[in-house]
Amino acid sequence: MKTQRVLTGITTSGTPHLGNYVGAIRPTVRASRLAEVESFYFLADYHALIKVGEPARVQRSTLEIAATWLACGLDPEKVTFYRQSDIPEIPELTWLLTCVTGKGILNRAHAYKASVDKNNAAGEDPDAGVTAGLFMYPVLMAADILMFNAHQVPVGRDQIQHIEMARDMASSFNHLYGEHFTLPEAVTEDHVALLPGLDGRKMSKSYDNTIPLFVPREQLRKLIMGIVTDSRTPGEPKSTEGSALFQLYQAFASAEETSALAKSFADGIAWGDAKQTLFERLDREIAPLREVYDQLIQDPARIEKTLKAGADKARAIATPFTARLREAVGLRRLDSVVSTTTKTAKSAAPAFKQYRETDGLFYFKLVDAGGQLLLQSTGFASGKDAAGAIARLQQQGSQALEGLQAQLTTQAEPAALAQALAHFAPDKA
Numbered sequence: 001m002k003t004q005r006v007l008t009g010i011t012t013s014g015t016p017h018l019g020n021y022v023g024a025i026r027p028t029v030r031a032s033r034l035a036e037v038e039s040f041y042f043l044a045d046y047h048a049l050i051k052v053g054e055p056a057r058v059q060r061s062t063l064e065i066a067a068t069w070l071a072c073g074l075d076p077e078k079v080t081f082y083r084q085s086d087i088p089e090i091p092e093l094t095w096l097l098t099c100v101t102g103k104g105i106l107n108r109a110h111a112y113k114a115s116v117d118k119n120n121a122a123g124e125d126p127d128a129g130v131t132a133g134l135f136m137y138p139v140l141m142a143a144d145i146l147m148f149n150a151h152q153v154p155v156g157r158d159q160i161q162h163i164e165m166a167r168d169m170a171s172s173f174n175h176l177y178g179e180h181f182t183l184p185e186a187v188t189e190d191h192v193a194l195l196p197g198l199d200g201r202k203m204s205k206s207y208d209n210t211i212p213l214f215v216p217r218e219q220l221r222k223l224i225m226g227i228v229t230d231s232r233t234p235g236e237p238k239s240t241e242g243s244a245l246f247q248l249y250q251a252f253a254s255a256e257e258t259s260a261l262a263k264s265f266a267d268g269i270a271w272g273d274a275k276q277t278l279f280e281r282l283d284r285e286i287a288p289l290r291e292v293y294d295q296l297i298q299d300p301a302r303i304e305k306t307l308k309a310g311a312d313k314a315r316a317i318a319t320p321f322t323a324r325l326r327e328a329v330g331l332r333r334l335d336s337v338v339s340t341t342t343k344t345a346k347s348a349a350p351a352f353k354q355y356r357e358t359d360g361l362f363y364f365k366l367v368d369a370g371g372q373l374l375l376q377s378t379g380f381a382s383g384k385d386a387a388g389a390i391a392r393l394q395q396q397g398s399q400a401l402e403g404l405q406a407q408l409t410t411q412a413e414p415a416a417l418a419q420a421l422a423h424f425a426p427d428k429a
């Protein structure tokens with residue numbers, strides 16, 4: 001089976017809290033360590049612009065979320081960890097997809113519909129206060145996913161519709177222009193605990209009941225002491241059922257620890273003591289991560305470097321793939337126009353030519369559809385070596401160029417090369 005590509009994005013509009021940690025960060029970091037997956041995680045900062053109008057908050061959230069994922073053990077050597085806005089190919093693909101997406105489909109997107117319903121209920125114009133950014137949200141998200149041909153997209157239940165829309169867009173594009181995109185599937189974790197917040201309702205920024213993941217130890221204790229409980233006095237048996245405190249404990253503790261706390265509940269533990277137990281258990285897991293986080297957040301330049309390196313990795317895929325998509329839709333160089341008089345299919349394609357010179361060495365060159373020279377090699381000792389270099393270029397496209405620098409004398413500009421090389425590796429990405 002082909003290595004599964006897993007991709008997910010995190011909108012950079014807030015500060016990570018315990019609910020994000022238990023529901024997304026912890027399971028995702030664990031999954032990213034499995035050998036058989038190739039993971040892509042990115043900071044969805046273009047998406048953040050849809051809801052956040054404060055530049056400093058977008059920047060701060062980007063820093064905090066990047067530091068959080070790294071502190072929680074995401075290994076940027078093993079996964080591709082990048083920032084959406086470092087990949088200019090994403091907005092470019094957004095446009096290509098926009099042009100194959102029915103407006104009616106976007107009308108039915110939950111987030112947009114919710115805004116329209118609210119306006120209608122208030123007797124306002126249906127689109128009052130709705131930006132085209134909110135309307136286009138699903139297309140940007142589809143571009144994120146389809147650019148890397150992800151097979152699986154781990155998301156919350158509220159995002160399933162967006163993945164279905166991405167599939168629709170991929171199918172429409174493939175139907176029109178050929179098989180370029182993998183159809184992605186949403187992966188939702190049914191058994192992942194929905195953490196309650198301080199007031200017992202689901203932990204969520206919109207309820208203002210969150211416990212931030214990396215507050216200082218003392219502040220964490222204070223917040224935990226503020227979790228709502230019932231009014232049972234010390235010595236009175238307490239119910240674990242519906243207890244936010246108990247559920248939070250369960251999300252961090254082992255099965256034995258959890259049943260020990262259940263027993264203490266039945267034995268009438270004082271709420272203050274139960275909170276202290278929860279605090280200590282939480283802090284045991286979080287403290288070592290917090291230490292790394294605090295160091296990282298002091299060193300934004302290091303995080304910036306990590307993200308830039310991630311962007312390079314991502315663009316090694318996105319740049320040649322976009323060249324291939326541009327070619328597919330007809331955004332092409334004019335010197336590759338197929339002449340209607342010389343309509344042999346062969347002359348319309350770029351080609352490698354291998355030959356031997358009088359010096360006894362083996363050479364190759366790459367010419368484009370119009371016969372223009374794109375690459376010229378130096379002499380190779382054997383025909384096999386020259387053929388090997390050609391094979392690498394055909395299989396890896398532009399990515400192979402760096403390793404071959406010493407064997408190349410002429411090189412056309414990168415976009416033209418990427419376009420021509422994309423021709424040989426139609427199944428890449």
Ligand code: TRP
Pocket residue numbers: 007008009010011044047140141144145153154155159
């Ligand atoms: N919309 C997602 C959310 O709010 C974030 C996101 C943006 C995303 N692009 C994505 C998730 C691509 C998965 C894949 O949670």
